[in-house]
Amino acid sequence: MVRAGDIRQVTIQGREFDPAPETNVTIILAGVTNENAATGNAGMHSTQRRKLGGFDALTLSIDSGRQDYEFLQGIGNSGETVPVTITLASNVTYSGALAVEGELSHNAGEGTLELAMRGPKFEVI
């Protein structure tokens, strides 16, 4: 069974984007994070916080003729979540409603854009 490799498909708000060659996306499931610290009496003090799902460091090949950058910036400007799917080399598809995280900038020399998105849920479908 394939466990690693190129991303097979990325769709954002119904538009299919081309993953940049050898892009290495980090998938994040929604859930909780834990912080553990020792107490003075050798016990443990744990703090659990909710975390969003989504992905980091997805590099897309940008088609300027299609105004891909403007499309993504428009989603960022709205501040709203949009439907996103990522299908990995293993044919597993993650899906969720995600909002743009951070800043977007188009590396015109490379023809790429790095994208991160977050949402309440990003799960295997």
Next chain:
Amino acid sequence: MKQVIDKQTAQGFLDDWMDSLGYSLDEGTEKEKIMQAIQEGRLDFDAETEEFSYTLRKPIILENGQTVTQVKIYEPEALAVQSAGKLKNEMEMTIRLLSSITGQPLGVINRLKLRDMTLMGYLIGFFS
């Protein structure tokens, strides 16, 4: 499956759809399967949006518990056909094109049963 539309009515629907899209279908397996889907109430066409609504014979149960029971099929853009055409084999091309047309991700299209995929392939032909 139970037939809810009689053959004559189904033929009338099919004739209207073919007129609308300027497509003709000869007698044969393809026409039989399409007629069967119409008679079972699983296939419809919106002349205004030029979209087929197809209820899957075998719904797809997703890992998150949701079920895909129906897909919409519309005319693919040239870019989608071109992108699909770059792939190695016919099955991969069909899967990629169906993903583009239905808006369902590859991971979902890969789980279509053969009869559903075959019929959806016939429907794409209406736009050729």
